[in-house]
Amino acid sequence: MRTFVHLLLFAAAIAVAVGVFGPLVGTVDARNVQFADLRDGFASGRTLDQIGAHSGAFYSSLAIGLLGVAAVVLLAALFGSRIVGWLGVIVGLAGLGVLTWRLDDRFDHELRSDWRHLLSGTWGLYLVGGGLLLSLLLLLIPRERRLPPPPPRPGF
Numbered sequence: 243m244r245t246f247v248h249l250l251l252f253a254a255a256i257a258v259a260v261g262v263f264g265p266l267v268g269t270v271d272a273r274n275v276q277f278a279d280l281r282d283g284f285a286s287g288r289t290l291d292q293i294g295a296h297s298g299a300f301y302s303s304l305a306i307g308l309l310g311v312a313a314v315v316l317l318a319a320l321f322g323s324r325i326v327g328w329l330g331v332i333v334g335l336a337g338l339g340v341l342t343w344r345l346d347d348r349f350d351h352e353l354r355s356d357w358r359h360l361l362s363g364t365w366g367l368y369l370v371g372g373g374l375l376l377s378l379l380l381l382l383i384p385r386e387r388r389l390p391p392p393p394p395r396p397g398f
Contacts, residue, residue, distance in 0.1 A: 247380050251327065254380065257373035258334065259312035262305050264366025268286060268359075270291035270295030271366065272305035280304065280340050284348040285366050290360070307337050308370060315377050334374045 262272050268290045276298045286294060300306060311334035318327030346353060353360060361367070 244386055246271070247321050247383055248322060251315060251377055251380050253289060254313045254373040254376045255316035255319060257369045257376075258315065259309060261366045261369025261371075262308045262312070264369060265294075265364045266341070266367045266370070267353075267361065268362060270345075272308050272370075273300060273303050275304040275341060277302050277304070277307070280337075280344055283344050286348070290349060290352065304337060304341065308334060311337070311374075315373075323382060324385075327377065331374055331377045331381060334370070335378070338371060340375070363374065 257323045265271055266275075270290055270293050273293055274296050280291075314326055314330030314333070318330060320323070
């Protein structure tokens with residue numbers, strides 16, 4: 243990969259890691275969403291504020307998954323591995339996609355009617371999503387060309 247791609251991938255990984263600790267939708271952070279919530283869906287009797295106030299185990303939350311994605315993208319930036327970078331970006335976008343699907347499944351009406359209020363101040367979502375989209379665009383940049391060595395000059 244090119245040098246500026248490495249530097250920008252590094253910056254995008256830092257942005258994703260910082261964004262994990264910010265609000266994603268309303269008061270909901272990645273720390274409030276458990277893997278079981280993503281697998282089974284959110285309980286029907288809970289509101290977004292109750293989910294935002296829920297503090298579960300950190301190791302079973304979406305935050306640890308997104309921090310792992312940031313670490314994988316950081317490793318891709320450090321070692322120049324496009325395959326590792328693609329793996330991190332695809333897993334990160336899938337995690338955000340599943341979160342969006344589960345929130346839309348449970349809070350469809352509330353999200354559609356009050357989306358301006360719920361998405362104002364959600365800097366965590368902007369950093370995570372922006373960092374992943376920037377990483378996706380950076381991974382699409384082609385590699386630099388390797389020129390063949392010049393032929394030996396006669397007489398030397």
